[in-house]
Amino acid sequence: MRSIKIYSLFLTMLMVFVFTSCHKEPSTDPTYIKKMEDLKVPESFDWETSRIINLSLAVDMPSQIGLLSKITVYNGNPLDGGSTLIVGSAGYNFPFVSRLRIPTALKELYFEMKSGDGTVQITNIVVAETMTYTFKETKKGGFKSHNTAADPTCGTGCDGNPTGGSFTISNGKTYCITTSYSGSISITDGTLKICGTFNGTINMAPKGNSDVYLIITDGGNASIGSLSMDKNCLITVYSNSTATIGSFNLNQTARVVNYGTMTINSNFNPNDLVQNFGTMTINGVYNMNGSKSELLNTGTLNINNGQWNVINEVTNEGLIEVSGDINFNQSLVYNECAIISHQSINFNNVTYTSDAGFIRAYTGATVNGGANLTLKNKSMLMCADLIVNNDVIGQGSTSVIKATSTVRINGNKYINGPLEMLTPNGTLVNGSYPDNFKNGATLKSIANTTVIIPISACNPVGNQPENPPTDDRDGDGVPDNLDDYPDDPTRAYNNYWPAKDQFGSLAFEDLWPSRGDYDMNDQVIDCNYWYITNAQNKVVDVKPTFYVRAVGAYLQNGFGWQFDGVLPQAVESVTGIDLRFGYISLAANGVENNQEKAVVIGWDNAENVINRVGGSFYNTENDGFYGISDTIKIILHFGTPQDQAAVGQPPYNPFIIKDMQRSVEVHLPDHVPTSLFDTSLFGTGDDASDPATGRYYKTKDNNLPWAICIPKKFDYTWELVQIVYGHLKFGTWAESGGTLYPDWYENLSGYRDPAQIYTKPAK
Ligand SMILES: [Ca+2]
Ligand SMILES: [Ca+2]
Ligand SMILES: [Ca+2]
Structure with missing residues (x-):
């Protein structure tokens, strides 16, 4: 005890x-936690939290030849809060080629293609050093092909070749008709293959749990006056083969697969799966029956003499054409191609999803209260008279709901999302516009439609505006609806770093060439770089916004950046900079004089732009004082649009000027100084820069930096507190050469000691 x-x-x-x-x-x-001085950092480590990737995004769409499409790259799903990173044009033989700086921790990018006719495609791709993607026409020119293995033949595996009369197949045997057979066949256990001609009746009646197969293949032709299939029976009609069935009795769990030509001259009441990859004609009513009845159609299914009553599940990637009504009862229906009723369609308790699909009722279509319709990606719902008793949802590229006679929207129901409803005069018999329309849904007259849907095997009608939109007021090749500057031929798109409406941070130590205290707060600058490109993806303007969030320093430091690949004279103008101390010499165009490359000095002393309310350090100490800096918006314009490759990626090559000594600059690791830097300082103090090997701004002993760039607002530590004590994964990240914890700056569980991170004083 x-x-x-x-x-x-x-x-x-x-x-x-x-x-x-x-x-x-x-x-x-x-x-x-290891101190900064104790970290063992690989010599080649560049201390980057972001990486630069190569993009090549192409549009290969015959319908878009001669037009520019707009490509937007997002850092997440644009439908779920993803932000814009970079935007460009792509057209026929004109891919959007660029480079992009993204957080190393970002695993996936979203690419969106929009064309002037309203086509939208979005895809997400795992990040790689080089990312290429080609947007292609999603609209199918024909039905989905179905690859099958080679059709079976009667050349092998046959236990006999009956030629007529009355015959029974049992004991798991396989009999093959290779010439012709007239009569009746009963199968209780085994397989009948018809490769020749059959005329008669077939009764498939399994004994016990035996399997019974009927195969028409290899050019076979079966004319079956009466076909009965009990449980566990399967009929397969292969390509180039034909089955014509007089009366068809299907009991439970009997299945039908057709790759060839199948004609049923009676009602068709299957209880189980029917797969049609060929041409199936039903001269009767098609009643889906029982709890397991399903249909997969990728071919042509004609229901010539009756209705189609749907339950359970239907997937259609081909054409289904019905002479009578279609009744979608309790079911899930997925339509990627064409479904046509020559009479009416009743959407009852159906979840109907159409992806680039077409559905048409020649007379009326009724969306009843239990029906959930989603029309995606230039789908079309067409009829004469439409009654809407429940919401209809649009997604993706705008779809069309076209009524050639009337539309009634009853109750408080909505046409919701990217949908264009068309009526002869753009009016409704019941309901009103815009009250029953939301999230971009519109009502127009048929003549005024704006949506282009080409005629194809899956859409025999198509949808074409009388005057296709060719609106490009400024003539830069980017249609008005995609042009961020529709009246300015010199500009087309807004781009951002780290992303639209998001800020990154640059954090500096200022004692170079002596090592500092590694609180990384001597100047902390939040930055959002907005840059504008033209229709040819060249850079026209660079418009960064800065906030100086912290100055944990006695020294009076300036800030600027160099475009490493741009000549000073390429810049036409710079506005918004704040210089007060007379040590910066400016050229007429606003860039710094006596520089080999274009250099912009944003402020010659951070004191210009912060708003001190007291204290000697600014927003790094718990001294009761807190300030918010000016919003520094710099606007730089290139007289001649510059290649993105020359301009580089934000934040370009940023640096601070130490204590207003113009010849002393502190850059990010492995970034070159400007022409005005005194290179004799390299290798002095703790610095171990070596221009010959491209090594810059790293310490002698353990390759430590004087500056870091973070693609997110940086939560820096208190004055004198090393970054490693606030950001607990920073040291591991550094020692791993950036491979472990590339997101060390995030506020994740176990990543921080919040007590070491600066917090603004309570009032
Ligand atoms: Ca334009
Ligand atoms: Ca424009
Ligand atoms: Ca400091």
């Missing part, structure tokens, strides 16, 4: 010690 008490007292003392030590100076920081 005694020893336990002593132990617990010791533990309590230890806990008190650990607890109090958390809030002190770095010297007493937790020992499990």
Whole structure:
């Protein structure tokens, strides 16, 4: 007992010690975190939290030849909060080729293609160093092909070749008709293959749980006056083969597969799966029956003499054409191609999803209260008279609901999403526009439609505006609806880093060439780079917004950046910079004089742009003072649009000017200084820059940086607190050369010691 008490007292003392030590100076920081000076950092590490990837995004769409499409790259799903990174044009033989800086931790990008006719495609792709993607026509020119293995033949595996009369197949045997057969066949256990001609009746009646197969193949032709199929029976008609069935009795779990030509001259009441990959004609009513009845159609299914009553599940990737009504009862229906009724369609308790599909009722279509319709990607719902008793949802590229006579929208129901409803005069018999329309849905007259849907095997009608939109007011080749600057031929798209409406941070130590204290807060600059490109994807303007969030320094430091691949004279103008101390010499165009490359100095002293309310350090100490800097918006315009490859990726090559000594610059690791830098300083103090090997701004002993760039607002540490004590994964990230914890700056579980991170004082 005694020893336990002593132990617990010791533990309590230890806990008190650990607890109090958390809030002190770095010297007493937790020992499990390595100090910056103790990190073993690979010599080649560039300290980047972001990476530059190559993009080549193409549009290969015959319908878009001669037009430019707009490609947008997002950092997440644009339908779910993803932000714009970069935008460009792509057209026929004109891919959008660019480079993009993204967070190393980002695993996936979203590419969106929009064309002037309203086509939208979105795809997500795992990040790679080079990312190529080609947007293609999704509208199918024909039905989905179905690859089958070679059709079976009667050349092997046959136990006999009956030629007529009355015959029974049992005991799992296989009999093959290779010439012709007239008569009746009964199968209780086994297989009948018809490769020749059959005329008669077939009764498939399995004994017990035996399997019974009827195969028409290899050019076979079966004329079956009466076909009965009991449970576990399967009929397969292969390509180039024909089955014509007089009366067809299907009992439970009997299945039908057709790759060839199948004609049923009676009602068709299957209880189980029917797959049609060929041409199936039903001269009767098609009643889907029982709980397992399903249809997969990728071919042509004609129901010539009656209705189609649907339950359970239908997937259509081909043409289904019905002379009578279609009744979608309790079912899931997925339509990628064409479904046509020459009379009416009743959407009852159906979940109907159409992806680039076409559905038409020659007379009326009724969307009843239990029906959930989703029309995606230039789908079309067409009829004479439409009654809408429940919401109809649009998704993706705008779909069309076209009524050639009347539309009634009853109750408080909506046409919702990217849908264009068309009536002869753009009016409704019941309901009103825009009250019953939301999220972009519109009502127009048929003549004024704006949606182009080409005629194809899956859409025999198509949808064409009388005057196709060729609106490109400024003539830059980017249609008005895709042009961020529709009246400015010199500009087309807005691009952003780190993303639209998001800020990254640049954080500096300012004692170079001496190592600093690694609180990385001597100047912390939040930045969002907005840059504008033209229809040819060249850069026209660079318009960054900056906030100086922290100045944890005695020195008076300026800030600027260099475009490493741009000549000074390429810049036409720079506005929004703040220079007050007379040590920067500006050229007439606003860039710095005596530079080999274009250099912009944003401020010659951070004091210009911060708003001090007290204290000697700014937003790094718990001294009761807190300031918000000016919003510094710099606008730079290139007289001649510049290749993106020359301009580079934001934040370009940023640096601080140490204590207003123009010849001393502090850059990100492995970034070159400007022409005005005094290169004799390289290798002095703690610096181990070596221009010959492209090594810059890293320390002698362990390759530490003086600056970092983070693709997110940086939560820096208190004055004098090393970054490693606030961001607990920073050290591991550095020692791993950037492979472990590339998202160390995030506020994830176990990533931070919040007590070490600066918080603004409570009022
Ligand atoms: Ca335009
Ligand atoms: Ca334009
Ligand atoms: Ca500091």
